[in-house]
Each structure stands twice: as structure tokens, then as C-alpha cells.
Amino acid sequence: MTPLYPDIMHRGGFEVFVAGLPAATLVRQWRDDSVAKVGGKIFALLDRDPGEVWCKTSDLSFALLTELPGIRPAPYFARAKWVAISASSPLSGDEIKAYVTEAHRLVAARLSQKVRIALGLGDLG
Template identity: 70%
Template sequence: MIVTDDDLTQRAGFEAFVLGLPSVVVVRQWRDDSVAKVGGKIFTLLDADPGEIWLKVSEMAFELLTELDGIRPAPYFARAGWVAIAPDSPLTPEEIAAYIVEAHRLVASKLSRRLRTELGLDGSIAAAPHRP
């Protein structure tokens, strides 16, 4: 999928992209942000003003991304491994789209096996490692 700058930083493009992922629901929350959820859990959001995309990333990605200009720990969400990507960040639209897909996978993989099955995600999302 080819993604342009305006696609992801504008509400219509962002919502269309995330709704193309399995079992996603978009709601408007807080200051009218577009919030994407899978299984009731948030994996990304668009803060339409200033056009930042907030999303869940791996620990390694968090460390690497927050070193770049235009990417910062997401307010209120940083302790859970979230970043806020500004429109002027050095990431390409395709890279941002890939991080959104990965955020979906990270969050979906933490859902219970039962919920993943109900949502039809078991075949498309790797399960989280079992921790005793």
C-alpha cells in the first residue's frame, strides 16, 4: 500500500488506514482524537492538532525513535512504551504505516486467546509469549 504524507496525518486517511487492519474500531475520545482500538485496547491515535500520531512500539524502537527529531515519548502513555510522531519527523509515510501495523500486532498479541479467537485474530497475530 502506498501512503502519502497527508493520508496518515489527516483524520480521513488515518482512520481509513487503521480500519483496514483486522478487528479495528475507531472512536473519538478526549479532545476529539481519532483513537484506534483492537479488542478494546488502544494501539494508536491521531492527535489531529498538531497532526501527531501516537502509537505503541517495542522497547528497542522506543529507545531508537525518541532519539530522532520530531519524535518524543507520548505524554501520559510513555511509561507503556508509546511515542508521539510529529508531521515533520524524518520517518516516511511508509515507515509510519509499518509502525502502526506493528503497534496493532503488539497490542493484539497481548489480548487473551479467547478474545483473539472471537475477533478472528488467532491466525493473523502472533500470540504473546507465555509468562508463568
């Protein structure tokens, strides 16, 4: 059975969604992956089109998500608590978007206050 790919797992859907997040930028790097950044720091990427969405997670989310089928520690990024979410995961497109939004918040919160203010991000706690 061929998995159905939510819109966010296609380049167009991923890039449109990420572009709507505050101060987010997109670049194409490595193997032409769509890479989402905030303040120059990566918070998510789309590996292939359609493909896996990789994103930063909290320690708790990393532990829980990697127990689900179709979600694995992201290669090269796992030590920083990143997951790779495939279409075979039980997550809906909206749930994947929520994790990407949280990844944006987690990475933006680690930026210096000066950078957050310059980007118009304010207090992200």
C-alpha cells in the first residue's frame, strides 16, 4: 500500500507552511532539501519531495515520537532531539504542522534576546 503524503510532506506545502511562521526563511541545501531556518538556525527540513519531515523536538516529544511507527531519530540530527516523520506515521498533516511550529518555537527561543528582538520575535520562553 502506497502511503498518502499530507500536504506538508510535499515541497510546495512545506515551503508555504514554513514561510508563514514568524521570521522563518527557506533555503535549498545538501541534496536540494527544503531547509527551514529562524535566525540562521535550522528548525525543520523536508528530505525529498514527497518525503520525510525532519524537525527539532523537546526531549519528551523525542522519546514519545520515536516509539511510533514511521517516526525515527533523524540521521545526523538525533543527538539534538530531531525526528524524521514519514508518511507511514500515524500523525496527520495538522499534527506534523504542530510539531514543525513547535520546532520553530524551540529554536527561536534559544536565539539571543538581541536577535529575537531584531527578528520581531519578542519573548518566546
